[in-house]
Amino acid sequence: MRPSVRIALAGLVLIALAVAVGPLLLGVDALEQDLPAKLAPPFWMEGALAGHPLGTDQLGRDLLARVLVGGRTSLLVGFAASTLACAVGIVVGLLSGYLGGWIDRLIMGLGDLWIAFPFLVLAIATIGVVGSSTPVLITLLTLAGWVTSARVTRTIVKQVRGEDYVAASVGAGAGHLSVLTRHLLPAVAGANLVMWTFVVGTMVLVEGGLSFLGLGVRPPAPSWGTILSDGRELLETAWWIPLWPGLALTLTVLLVNLLGDGLRDALDVRMDDHA
Amino acid sequence: MTEPLLRVTNLSKSYGALRAVDGVTFEVDRGETLAIVGESGCGKSTLARCVARLTQPTGGSVRLDGVELAPLSRRRLRPLRSRFQLVFQDPSTSLNPRWTVGEIVREPLRLQDVRGDVPGLLSEVGLDPELAGRHPHRLSGGQRQRVGIARALALSPDLLVLDEPVTALDVSVQAQIINLLLRLQEERGLGYLFISHDLAVVSAVAHRVAVMHAGRLVETGPAEQVLGRPSHDYTRALVAAVPGA
Numbered sequence: 001m002r003p004s005v006r007i008a009l010a011g012l013v014l015i016a017l018a019v020a021v022g023p024l025l026l027g028v029d030a031l032e033q034d035l036p037a038k039l040a041p042p043f044w045m046e047g048a049l050a051g052h053p054l055g056t057d058q059l060g061r062d063l064l065a066r067v068l069v070g071g072r073t074s075l076l077v078g079f080a081a082s083t084l085a086c087a088v089g090i091v092v093g094l095l096s097g098y099l100g101g102w103i104d105r106l107i108m109g110l111g112d113l114w115i116a117f118p119f120l121v122l123a124i125a126t127i128g129v130v131g132s133s134t135p136v137l138i139t140l141l142t143l144a145g146w147v148t149s150a151r152v153t154r155t156i157v158k159q160v161r162g163e164d165y166v167a168a169s170v171g172a173g174a175g176h177l178s179v180l181t182r183h184l185l186p187a188v189a190g191a192n193l194v195m196w197t198f199v200v201g202t203m204v205l206v207e208g209g210l211s212f213l214g215l216g217v218r219p220p221a222p223s224w225g226t227i228l229s230d231g232r233e234l235l236e237t238a239w240w241i242p243l244w245p246g247l248a249l250t251l252t253v254l255l256v257n258l259l260g261d262g263l264r265d266a267l268d269v270r271m272d273d274h275a
Numbered sequence: 276m277t278e279p280l281l282r283v284t285n286l287s288k289s290y291g292a293l294r295a296v297d298g299v300t301f302e303v304d305r306g307e308t309l310a311i312v313g314e315s316g317c318g319k320s321t322l323a324r325c326v327a328r329l330t331q332p333t334g335g336s337v338r339l340d341g342v343e344l345a346p347l348s349r350r351r352l353r354p355l356r357s358r359f360q361l362v363f364q365d366p367s368t369s370l371n372p373r374w375t376v377g378e379i380v381r382e383p384l385r386l387q388d389v390r391g392d393v394p395g396l397l398s399e400v401g402l403d404p405e406l407a408g409r410h411p412h413r414l415s416g417g418q419r420q421r422v423g424i425a426r427a428l429a430l431s432p433d434l435l436v437l438d439e440p441v442t443a444l445d446v447s448v449q450a451q452i453i454n455l456l457l458r459l460q461e462e463r464g465l466g467y468l469f470i471s472h473d474l475a476v477v478s479a480v481a482h483r484v485a486v487m488h489a490g491r492l493v494e495t496g497p498a499e500q501v502l503g504r505p506s507h508d509y510t511r512a513l514v515a516a517v518p519g520a
Contacts, residue, residue: 164365167329
């Protein structure tokens, strides 16, 4: 394994552990308000309060606890939605590209239509009817994200299915399933893996946007997106509020991208020679 | 009268109004090479793909050892596939770049669920069995084409459809691959349907030659006769077009 993959994996495991068990070890309630302690700066600044190393927000809630607890929702929604979106996109793209003809045109036409349809309207309507919860958020983000992956997958499949090695496989008796799983799926895996790493970050941000509009995580429960939104109006005076979820988000996306790069190189055998 | 290995009768393939293959009839016997020659776009490759049943012919009959293949579905065809295999023109696109040589040669065995000797196949086509762990991009063009031939031999076919098998190779490598094909034919008694536009290559391998023009066979006969004393105008033009001939 390359060092970059190892660093990325270790970092992501650390982040996952921190948000999973960190709040328990910390023993501070992320929802507890303490108005006299509001807008306390982080520990290295004048006026920092003991027990709030990363400072507090406008309601005096501890930011360390909020970032850790908020990470649970953000990471769950981000990883689950991007993984599901890519999985749906791969299946749809494989079928569309492999079957071709009117099925292909139908699926891609629906995809175009889907992209043109404003996601926010769908989100508002859905959440208005069924209410907001983590599974609903994951489903909505999956619906919003599958088209890109489906398009990329379809394009690669269209190209690869015409290759002679697929013909050779059919000529030796391969059925459709064998061609799809043995030749086409591995051919689209690399591109989708790289795309997945980008989508994770986007999904975490979109979840934040939805929460900001009151469509996502309900206050006072935190997510990185809600903390970012909370801090927006106070950026000039209390810049540390959006700093921590921003850093956590950046670090996560960076590590996922590092992981994606490493995995793509590991999957692409043609890179062997240059390594 | 015994049935020939391959008997193609009145084979046709149309794409809309275009008749890529138009009523083609020929036979190939065991141990015999029939070369199909013609210029680019004359329908040679479509013919090869129809015989290898990678495309469904629009009409006509393809009988292998008396068994009719043309109308069979993909599923019904599957167990018969081991009898005929295709060797492709460009070995850089006919081998999955993600697979090792061993995986590539083993694929037909896995698909047909039969046992086979991959190192033995590699040796038979003149490759070091050690190469089984390599990916195709680490091999030379000639080595890649040998892998393609080893894959085609894996199921012990009776007929090989060779679609321009040496066209993508350097001239020096061409001779080696041709010698390999001649040796394999002798040892295994294979029938070859050899598609080519290169008359020098054809004269080295073919027992009989069929000349294809605009989807039809315009002349068929023993190699010396067709290439030496062509009777059809198109064949004469083709033979005259060879540089230095």
